[in-house]
Amino acid sequence: MKNLSNSSFIKIIIKLLFLMLVAKIIGVVSLWFLPAQSQELHQNSRKTIPYRRVDFHNLIEGNVMKRTARVTTHRQSAASIHDMILHGLYGNSSFGYAIVATKASPRKTEIISIGEKYRGYRLKRIALNYVVFEKGHKEYVLNLEKSKTTTSMDRRVHQIQQRNGEDESIDVSRNEIQYYEKNPSQIWHDVSIMEIKKDGKINGFKVMKIRKHSKIAALGLHRGDIIMKANGMPLTSYNAAFKIYNDINKLESLSLLIKRGNEEKELIYEIH
């Protein structure tokens, strides 16, 4: 027994156990310095994309409900504009007039042209079936009133040439979107985009190439256009761009703010 306890074998075992103990202590001590939890990606369950235009497709289609003036603004709505009714309009973004009244006296109409004020609101521009007022650097959209007997289109004095104005509204079939969903390689065959950087940060995406007569070319984008915002969201990262791409099938409408030459232009898509 004495020989066994003095044997070099036992000494080795003791040394090994000691080393294991030291290793274990190192492991335990390191727990103090190492993170205890995994880094998970917390996706903000897709914020609803701010969309500040009126869905006038629904407005035109639904011909029974009489709508009161609805104010759509990305900032703050003014209480008094709710009291206004838009009876008719004529013109385009830079020229024209609107026939407005108050709800209290709907028959007492006034005709105001672009630049003129009505109850403190300056008429800024005229679109297909709504007008944009401005007050205190805020924009207010006043939709054309619908009645039981007439559609908003009937009461539009003159059909403006939408594609010549600042805002272009383009109807897009959901089938076309699904076509690109099923054939994602076709997207990059038809269009090529590249990020534009300003001070080292992404500041939009430039259309480098667009295939003529493709479905994407029909959307009104031109070569050299810089897409700055989508639905009001600045495209300052690939993340922002891909989120729009991922959500495109859920959207009913999409607005793109583009820079074409020195001009900024808004392209509006109604997805049906």
Add this chain to the structure above:
Amino acid sequence: MVKIYKFFAYMLFFLFAVILFFPKSNLYYLGEKELKNYKVYISNESVNEKLFGLELKQASLSYEGIEVAKIKQADILFLLVYGSVDLKNIELSSLVESYIPKRIDSCHISYSVIEPLTPQAIVKGSFGEIDAHYNLKTRKVYLLLKPSKLMLQEYRNSLQYFKKLKNGEYSYEKSL
């Protein structure tokens, strides 16, 4: 001489013991924390510690908040002289489908003390095979692609970023 052998033997035993008792999952979390600085996230994975490594299952890899790949299984081996990451059954996001086929069968990333400055990777998938290495000193990444028929037929556009070699392979080099 015997003493020197004994010293190295004890040292080796000690190092293995350190690896054995080291909280490997916490070390992995530290790696994840570092990746977070580059906006790279590995999410939803189950982490199992093994004797000298880790096993991850059903991991989702994201960059800048966009899911770029789903990895069914990953085996990470921590040895001081050698380390490796084996990824199996990777499915890339549909976002990259227009550039390369979505399916990647395996990806083997390794480093060894013999070449500590050039970790290497071998990736096999329906696109073919990529032999890659990264030079930590020059901060350059080198890729050598042996494209599959599918890659040559349907993803020829992506090959324009590569330089074609005489033997039919493609090479790519970029400073990071």
